[in-house]
Amino acid sequence: MGTIVAVTGNEACAQALKQINPDVCAAYPITPATDLMQRFSSFVNDGKVDTELVLVESEHSAMSACIGAAAAGGRVATATSSQGLALMWEMLHIAAGTRLPIVMPLVNRALSAPLNIHGDHSDGMGARDTGWIQLYSENAQEAYDNTVQAFRIAEHLDIRLPAMVCMDGFIVSHSIERVEYIDDGDVKKFVGKFKTVHPLLDLDNPKSYGPLILTDMYHEYKRAQHEVMTKVPGVVLDVAADFEKMTGRKYSLFETYRLDDAEMAIVVMSSAAGTTKDIIDQYRDRGVKIGLLKPRMFRPFPFQEIADALNHVKAIAVLDRADSFGSYGPLFSEITGAVMSMKSKPAVINKIFGLGGRDYLPVQAEQVIDELIQVAETGKVEAIKEYIGVRE
Amino acid sequence: MSKKYWETLPQGSVVLEAGSSAKFKTGGWRSMRPKWIEENCIQCMFCWMYCPDMSVKVTAEGKRAEFDYDYCKGCGICALECPGKKGKKAIVMEEEGK
Ligand code: SF4
Ligand code: SF4
Numbered sequence: 043m044g045t046i047v048a049v050t051g052n053e054a055c056a057q058a059l060k061q062i063n064p065d066v067c068a069a070y071p072i073t074p075a076t077d078l079m080q081r082f083s084s085f086v087n088d089g090k091v092d093t094e095l096v097l098v099e100s101e102h103s104a105m106s107a108c109i110g111a112a113a114a115g116g117r118v119a120t121a122t123s124s125q126g127l128a129l130m131w132e133m134l135h136i137a138a139g140t141r142l143p144i145v146m147p148l149v150n151r152a153l154s155a156p157l158n159i160h161g162d163h164s165d166g167m168g169a170r171d172t173g174w175i176q177l178y179s180e181n182a183q184e185a186y187d188n189t190v191q192a193f194r195i196a197e198h199l200d201i202r203l204p205a206m207v208c209m210d211g212f213i214v215s216h217s218i219e220r221v222e223y224i225d226d227g228d229v230k231k232f233v234g235k236f237k238t239v240h241p242l243l244d245l246d247n248p249k250s251y252g253p254l255i256l257t258d259m260y261h262e263y264k265r266a267q268h269e270v271m272t273k274v275p276g277v278v279l280d281v282a283a284d285f286e287k288m289t290g291r292k293y294s295l296f297e298t299y300r301l302d303d304a305e306m307a308i309v310v311m312s313s314a315a316g317t318t319k320d321i322i323d324q325y326r327d328r329g330v331k332i333g334l335l336k337p338r339m340f341r342p343f344p345f346q347e348i349a350d351a352l353n354h355v356k357a358i359a360v361l362d363r364a365d366s367f368g369s370y371g372p373l374f375s376e377i378t379g380a381v382m383s384m385k386s387k388p389a390v391i392n393k394i395f396g397l398g399g400r401d402y403l404p405v406q407a408e409q410v411i412d413e414l415i416q417v418a419e420t421g422k423v424e425a426i427k428e429y430i431g432v433r434e
Numbered sequence: 435m436s437k438k439y440w441e442t443l444p445q446g447s448v449v450l451e452a453g454s455s456a457k458f459k460t461g462g463w464r465s466m467r468p469k470w471i472e473e474n475c476i477q478c479m480f481c482w483m484y485c486p487d488m489s490v491k492v493t494a495e496g497k498r499a500e501f502d503y504d505y506c507k508g509c510g511i512c513a514l515e516c517p518g519k520k521g522k523k524a525i526v527m528e529e530e531g532k
Contacts, residue, residue: 202446250452263443
């Protein structure tokens with residue numbers, strides 16, 4: 043069952059798209075996602091998929107074409123990064139508000155200025171309020187697995203929302219790792235046949251997409267959109283359970299590592315979680331009770347579940363690979379939102395790290411844990427938000 | 435339990451009834467009203483062609499008929515384009531409510 047390969051994150055996601063064989067992909071190249079769609083376009087060229095590949099003149103057009111194709115009644119995918127996602131911005135809201143289950147690997151990259159092509163979460167975090175489901179991946183295996191699962195989640199008849207599958211630019215997208223591919227037939231069976239909802243191409247039942255809705259009903263449509271998001275966690279867990287049956291690989295709304303008996307926790311997403319786990323092991327060997335929580339689903343954000351998982355710790359460090367200038371890091375704001383509902387109010391600190399692809403080094407994780415030990419002992423927080431790994 | 439209003443809305447704000455925009459009488463937006471002066475009309479149908487709405491009606495015989503004031507927004511394009519007869523316009527714009 044399955045095939046073990048040595049591939050990059052981009053290659054793995056392209057493979058997932060090949061196995062799913064979407065009806066339409068509209069894409070525009072942007073580093074570091076270029077290579078993903080380039081590989082996929084080879085599959086199209088070589089007749090390995092039946093996908094209609096639409097080569098457009100910008101990401102705005104890419105998402106517009108995806109919206110059109112999804113409204114027409116197709117299974118649709120694309121991929122992008124950074125400025126490309128930024129250029130899609132208005133269309134992202136339209137895809138979500140129109141409830142179109144488009145799946146989009148997002149290879150996370152910093153936003154300009156200054157111009158930078160390397161990995162951080164500024165792009166994904168900037169799109170957190172667009173109404174898309176967001177899954178973040180630690181490595182190539184997770185990026186591949188999340189892509190396969192994203193189709194089932196997005197297309198679920200109770201959901202019908204677009205989904206982004208995020209992975210760190212270059213660190214994951216361009217590094218070769220061991221990945222276990224699922225057999226083609228199993229992927230096909232897992233995602234199932236695409237079911238249409240109100241397809242425009244059903245010419246016997248003409249309909250209109252994108253109406254003007256003003257003060258009389260807009261508020262109600264947004265209320266309904268909020269309601270749909272509340273159903274997403276249940277579907278994500280159901281899909282994960284089926285996925286585990288097929289592959290043995292376990293997924294949830296978030297991952298915990300040595301957290302059950304921990305007195306302190308680090309919350310961090312994506313590739314930096316791997317490094318952090320190694321350092322946690324070293325501190326555990328010295329008897330320090332530290333654990334990790336790695337959110338997988340950032341939108342919708344599982345506040346209650348995360349609050350339950352962190353309820354017993356005294357101090358939390360939230361590591362953000364993006365900044366909300368003039369505020370805290372975006373992940374920190376969510377975690378403190380979760381802390382609100384806890385009886386025990388742990389101290390929470392925020393570290394901004396790794397912007398523009400700056401390496402997240404073991405020594406940074408060590409500094410954070412050393413500070414957490416102090417905070418847990420004294421209950422005192424010197425600075426809530428701080429940049430780490432800054433050249434001084 | 436009966437559903438709340440927002441729970442009954444079609445998914446993704448899709449309008450499932452074809453041609454339902456006819457129910458939305460947009461003529462009320464008009465502040466200027468085009469007036470057809472039939473004796474100056476040469477039946478060139480420019481007004482029908484230029485109207486960005488579909489507010490110039492046509493008879494079964496393909497002749498110019500009255501304006502459809504349920505939808506005409508008073509943009510004045512028809513009046514501007516109308517060649518009229520011997521320098522006299524067949525469409526003039528008048529202030530609504532005068
Ligand atoms: S005023 Fe404008 S909308 Fe009205 S009939 Fe003339 S062209 Fe059409
Ligand atoms: S444009 Fe003027 S002349 Fe021509 S059909 Fe219309 S009203 Fe008559």
